[in-house]
Amino acid sequence: MMSAANGLPRALSGKILVTRRLPPNVTARLQRDFNPTLNPEDVLRTPAEWLQLANGHDAILCCATEWMDAQFMANLPGSVRMIATFSVGYEHIDVAGATARNIIVTHTPEVLTDATADMTMLCLLAAARRAREGDALVRTGEWSVWTTEMLLGVHVTGKRLGIYGMGRIGRAVARRARGFGMEIHYHNRTRLAPELELGAIYHESAERLLAVSQFLSLNAPAAAQNDKFLNEAAIGRLPDGAVVVNTARGSLVDDDALIAALTRGKLAAAGLDVFAGEPRLDERYRTLANVFTMPHLGSATHETRDAMGFCCLDNLSAFFAGKPCPNALNDQASHDQDSR
Ligand code: DGY
16 A cells, blocks of 8 residues: 555545535445545535635545536645546546646546436437326326327337447447337447447448437537537438437537427427536426426436445545556546547
């Protein structure tokens, strides 16, 4: 075990600032293995407040709710040597700024792949089969008679699903969608090896993918090149009556363009788990009947949230033991499309 500057073994000197309340099993291990400053009331704080609190801490365990931009990194106290984010997405962290200050940044890939892919299928099916309207009909008591034409939706089996961003989550979506009889198409910057592609049809350009996507699933990270990827031009390329699903990040969507297309019937429906500026979102989404919404629940299962927490702790343990962190981002900060 490496020694810290104060002569104590590093594993015992790990003073961790924890920005959000974490699952009980994760908190218990944190308290067993480290010296954490917890946030039991789950208070949301400003970056300036986190900077002040970070004084004297060796590491920060944060969530995607804490934005750590270049200015934040520049002002971080010198004691902070590591940031572990409880998320696979890391657009909220200026990794380059952290690297410049020799701060390790880790995230939580793999452990949330299945839960997020499940959520993608939930959004896809709910949007296609009008779950929001059906549920409302039952709950309001307005369902008085069964009819042959009541709330007809979009058939899923046999349709083409375009996956934008065929990383871990995209591939897990493909596996599930195959079970629903869908034909899988995808776009990535680089084509997958055949054993990962599993028969999915590769499109060298996003434009070509869009043109065939009767269903479109966004599974790419919130990188600059993906900002408002689904804009008016992109939607224009989709087949009429397409269904759009987003479980990645709200920044991939131009809300004005999506809402206009859903309103005028260019798109049949959308299933959205994420929104630009969430938890605030474009008010029009609340009233559009053909939009199925969820409050960013992609990874929200007991098992997955525990696994995300343990992943953070594994990385912290490695760091304080002087070993390489298994999920360090600093050497792979290029935001590849397949990094989710
Ligand atoms: C992630 O891990 O990136 C999820 O979207 C939760 O923020």
